[in-house]
Amino acid sequence: MDTVRVWKLRDLDCAECGARVEAAVNAMPGVRKATVDYMQMKMTVQTDVPEDDAFWKAVEKTAHGAEDEMEMREMKDGVCPYCGHERCTCCEAGGRKKRDPMPLRILSSAILFILSMALRSRQEASMALALLSYAIAGYDVLINTVKNLFKGKMLDEHFLMAVASVGAMVLKDWREAAAVMIFYQIGEYFQEKAVDSSRRNIASLLDLESDTVTVVREGRDVVVEPDDVRVGETVKVKNGEKIPLDGVIVSGSTLIDTKNITGEPVPRRAGVGDSVVSGCVNAQSVITIRTTSLSKDSTVSKITKLVENSSSSKAKSEQFITRFARVYTPSVVGAAFLLALIGSLATRQPSVWIYRAFVFLVISCPCALVVSVPLAYFSGIGALAKRGVMVKGGNWLQTLSECDTFAFDKTGTLTDGTFAVTKTDVWAGGWDEDTLLRYAASLEKESTHPIAHAVAAVGKDLMEATDVEERAGRGLVGRVDGHAVACGNAKLLSELGIPVAGEAARGGSTVMVAVDGVHVGTILVSDSVKKGVPSSLQRLRNLGVKRLVMLTGDEKRNAEAVAEEIGIDTVKAGLLPTDKTTEFGRLKDGGHKVAYTGDGINDAPVLALSDVGLAMGALGSDAAIESADIVLMTDDFSRVADARRIAMATSRVAKENIALALAVKFAALVLGALGLAGMWMAIFADTGVAILCVLNSLRILLSRR
Ligand code: ADP
Numbered sequence: 220m221d222t223v224r225v226w227k228l229r230d231l232d233c234a235e236c237g238a239r240v241e242a243a244v245n246a247m248p249g250v251r252k253a254t255v256d257y258m259q260m261k262m263t264v265q266t267d268v269p270e271d272d273a274f275w276k277a278v279e280k281t282a283h284g285a286e287d288e289m290e291m292r293e294m295k296d297g298v299c300p301y302c303g304h305e306r307c308t309c310c311e312a313g314g315r316k317k318r319d320p321m322p323l324r325i326l327s328s329a330i331l332f333i334l335s336m337a338l339r340s341r342q343e344a345s346m347a348l349a350l351l352s353y354a355i356a357g358y359d360v361l362i363n364t365v366k367n368l369f370k371g372k373m374l375d376e377h378f379l380m381a382v383a384s385v386g387a388m389v390l391k392d393w394r395e396a397a398a399v400m401i402f403y404q405i406g407e408y409f410q411e412k413a414v415d416s417s418r419r420n421i422a423s424l425l426d427l428e429s430d431t432v433t434v435v436r437e438g439r440d441v442v443v444e445p446d447d448v449r450v451g452e453t454v455k456v457k458n459g460e461k462i463p464l465d466g467v468i469v470s471g472s473t474l475i476d477t478k479n480i481t482g483e484p485v486p487r488r489a490g491v492g493d494s495v496v497s498g499c500v501n502a503q504s505v506i507t508i509r510t511t512s513l514s515k516d517s518t519v520s521k522i523t524k525l526v527e528n529s530s531s532s533k534a535k536s537e538q539f540i541t542r543f544a545r546v547y548t549p550s551v552v553g554a555a556f557l558l559a560l561i562g563s564l565a566t567r568q569p570s571v572w573i574y575r576a577f578v579f580l581v582i583s584c585p586c587a588l589v590v591s592v593p594l595a596y597f598s599g600i601g602a603l604a605k606r607g608v609m610v611k612g613g614n615w616l617q618t619l620s621e622c623d624t625f626a627f628d629k630t631g632t633l634t635d636g637t638f639a640v641t642k643t644d645v646w647a648g649g650w651d652e653d654t655l656l657r658y659a660a661s662l663e664k665e666s667t668h669p670i671a672h673a674v675a676a677v678g679k680d681l682m683e684a685t686d687v688e689e690r691a692g693r694g695l696v697g698r699v700d701g702h703a704v705a706c707g708n709a710k711l712l713s714e715l716g717i718p719v720a721g722e723a724a725r726g727g728s729t730v731m732v733a734v735d736g737v738h739v740g741t742i743l744v745s746d747s748v749k750k751g752v753p754s755s756l757q758r759l760r761n762l763g764v765k766r767l768v769m770l771t772g773d774e775k776r777n778a779e780a781v782a783e784e785i786g787i788d789t790v791k792a793g794l795l796p797t798d799k800t801t802e803f804g805r806l807k808d809g810g811h812k813v814a815y816t817g818d819g820i821n822d823a824p825v826l827a828l829s830d831v832g833l834a835m836g837a838l839g840s841d842a843a844i845e846s847a848d849i850v851l852m853t854d855d856f857s858r859v860a861d862a863r864r865i866a867m868a869t870s871r872v873a874k875e876n877i878a879l880a881l882a883v884k885f886a887a888l889v890l891g892a893l894g895l896a897g898m899w900m901a902i903f904a905d906t907g908v909a910i911l912c913v914l915n916s917l918r919i920l921l922s923r924r
């Protein structure tokens with residue numbers, strides 16, 4: 220059995236540092252998988268060694284060894300160890316350790332720099348001003364570098380900047396040295412701000428949990444924390460407040476705004492007896508509810524956890540760029556050394572070539588590379604969360620963008636799943652419609668199948684049914700009023716050896732009713748296609764999906780009629796639950812990537828088999844939330860197309876960011892080697908590009924429908 224522990228991190232300065240911690244912990248024996256999630260400031264470690272304190276101590280030690288400035292505390296029960304809240308309010312919201320007043324430092328250092336430029340004619344004064352400017356901008360960088368040198372840790376950002384700027388001073392380029400530090404700090408400052416604000420942006424999106432709850436205890440209103448409310452207590456929710464816990468309305472009626480969770484803009488009316496879901500907002504008047512869950516089991520805490528953990532499963536492109544960054548820095552540093560050596564020997568102008576080598580050192584910072592991809596995925600996940608689509612990890616988003624085949628369950632996914640009886644045919648003499656429906660309904664009331672509900676609803680004077688046996692994908696058999704009754708499809712009748720007496724009308728699913736071995740009549744039940752399905756399927760095609768497949772247990776004739784109506788090209792009908800997995804496996808033949816969308820009820824095996832599984836209408840269904848990779852809170856079908864669109868946009872932005880970072884770095888390297896780019900350009904190649912990547916990623920988050 221694998222054990223997993225999670226730590227909340229603080230003062231982790233850059234994505235690169237996170238990657239370094241991750242690599243160090245991953246290299247430990249016994250660690251199965253370690254991920255550092257820079258966006259959420261979390262480290263997750265999975266191990267198969269038995270529970271052992273010494274081991275976890277060693278993990279913490281290794282992590283610290285890789286990044287000693289970093290603080291880490293273990294998270295228990297998903298609660299932030301720093302602020303004590305499940306929905307951490309301190310880490311994302313800029314509550315990290317106060318840094319020195321960077322803007323002020325940058326400003327004063329810049330003024331000194333300008334003065335030094337102005338006094339260029341008076342050598343000594345100019346030099347002194349430049350040095351002072353340098354010291355103000357870069358003292359912490361220098362201190363850090365010296366500290367790290369003693370620990371034998373080289374090649375981090377600070378080291379590279381220190382060497383480059385000290386190098387400039389050796390070449391008597393005082394102002395250049397100051398400029399390197401000033402621009403480095405400006406870049407870092409903006410980069411940090413940008414990452415922080417996108418992190419906050421997403422955190423606020425998911426700010427669904429309530430901080431306090433008004434509970435009515437012994438007739439009085441008491442304000443407590445959500446964790447202190449028991450199941451079955453009475454809770455008051457005022458106008459404009461979030462519903463703190465799942466519950467049932469016991470008094471009052473109001474409009475419930477579910478947009479936070481479902482992305483649905485239109486509020487829903489709810490009154491006494493209706494269930495309400497935590498995280499939604501009471502949009503009209505005061506209600507009281509009786510709670511049906513504890514805070515930790517409530518819908519809102521499940522959803523929040525799901526999205527919070529999502530950036531721990533990294534997309535392939537994310538893993539690629541982290542690995543690339545690890546070889547990139549040493550290679551460029553090596554190249555800088557060669558450049559200085561060979562250039563000096565060949566031209567006998569060492570100062571020119573050493574300067575160019577220092578430019579290389581600045582460009583060798585991997586920060587832009589490392590931050591470029593995670594941000595894109597983080598934004599994609601956030602953009603979908605806003606639309607009520609919860610993605611369990613960047614990897615699923617990447618896979619969804621790559622699928623060429625989308626398969627769907629029919630009932631409840633493409634259709635409403637609310638059947639209604641539309642026609643009844645009687646085949647046997649001595650029977651009439653009412654008696655037929657009465658027998659059928661008496662048996663069907665024992666089943667939970669949506670078809671059974673429709674039949675049970677129309678029968679009158681229902682009788683008791685005994686020996687009821689449900690046959691999955693076929694129907695139901697049992698005894699009613701001393702007769703053997705069977706209700707189901709043609710498969711069921713042939714299984715029972717009962718000849719089919721008549722052909723039913725088209726336009727729905729058929730329930731054949733047999734009594735004492737005779738097919739006495741057929742009930743036609745139909746289910747309507749969900750709104751917006753045809754246009755969403757067309758959108759999927761426009762988004763590059765080649766094959767749309769319907770998998771259903773329904774009969775071929777009806778399935779094909781539905782498929783034609785909505786524009787599905789491949790229909791696999793009459794499938795027993797076990798056939799669904801075999802048929803689905805076949806869709807993957809030939810290297811196709813297949814996404815499956817179902818309602819999450821009894822399609823767990825297919826969801827598990829799919830490259831990426833989507834569950835619809837998951838609000839209120841724990842099974843769906845657990846088993847799917849992407850969870851659609853409502854049963855609005857258009858969200859499937861939204862998910863595909865944003866998945867593709869995210870992959871595209873991730874690729875753009877990689878290309879941008881690599882291209883600018885490469886161009887700067889070439890220009891630097893030729894002596895056409897100075898330190899300033901080099902700094903832009905690092906922090907400037909990182910900022911561009913952040914802005915590019917924010918496009919996904921801010922995109923409209
Ligand atoms: P789906 O793939 O559409 O979810 P199911 O596997 O649930 O289909 O059911 C497949 C078929 O089995 C139905 O279309 C229906 O013909 C028949 N069936 C299943 N359960 C019942 C029932 N309780 N009463 C009548 N017919 C049933």
Ligand code: MG
Binds near residue numbers: 628630820821
């Ligand atoms: Mg089904």
